[in-house]
Amino acid sequence: MNYRIAYSFGFHPWEDAAVDPPFVAKITELFEREEEGRQPPYGSVLDIGTGSAIWGVELAKRGWQVTGIDIVDKALRRGRERASTAGVDMKFVQGDVTKLEHADVGAGFRLVLDSGTFHDFDEARQWAMGRGITAVAAPDATLLLLAWPKRRRPLIRGASREEIERAFPEWEITHVEPSHFRLPKPMQWLLRPDEHWYRLRRP
Template structure:
């Protein structure tokens, strides 16, 4: 998948960014974040945006009062993210690295929130287990993981998706809750081709 994203950003092709302009999607992710922030005052703590891409949600987290680190393996995506962070005037640490090898790029423990808006579901089985292990190592004891995933289906070079059970397998020490659809509506040709059926999952340590 990393090769696909490298080519996509080189060609300036990144339709997944359209979700930021889709009110139902934005309202759903805001609802999930509101839940994590309820009863607390900013700063809320450290947040890790895995597969941050162009930094859309890393910037949003920073605006809300989180201390944010965004990680991605695609140079083109990180260049867009740096521009976005600078334009927004927020403080976000951007790291070039593999989400399955967080320790190798100096991502230290203590994150109260981990956000994944579409990375895990595109990995192979070994990478998923590695990502689950790495996130478990850097997440605080009271951390929450918010994970967006497509349901499983063959989609050629695009993410094949992941089942509830596969998420549980990769995160054996976490309780996984399906918290509903993302409400993102892709353009009809894209919807028919990919049938993503996007869902949000909330993970909390057992």
């Protein structure tokens, strides 16, 4: 998908997930799992392809120290506004997540979140993103990665479990769980997202 064009037309259906109770309940459960047994501040998060920072701001409100990176200016502008309205601090970086080594994101992230970026990349870019994330993540980091299954469809390529394993060879998939994301009926039928959260850790 060309995200620059999508944002310029105000086309961002993934943001509807924020008002879809089953999706919100599931992502909240995933965040709670990473916070279990600890008190805020929980540590640093890198929000990959943060978009308008819906989930980055949510994590900041929960007590994480969040850095969001996105390639599209307009998305970042909306993200800054969202953070300011919510009254939370969040660092925003404009950059390419397949070239993280050139982006000023920092390192040592305890949590890396990707809600919808990796699964639109070809394998070369998936590997580049995997190498970049591995370099900036803390040794005991968790990666939460959302992916549609790989199949022929318009707009989103999707990614298979094997592709995720190849892009993150030093990581281990610990959980695969449905996200409960729902599109409006005609889009659901056309795109068949059937998306899942993959949770990865380094053994």
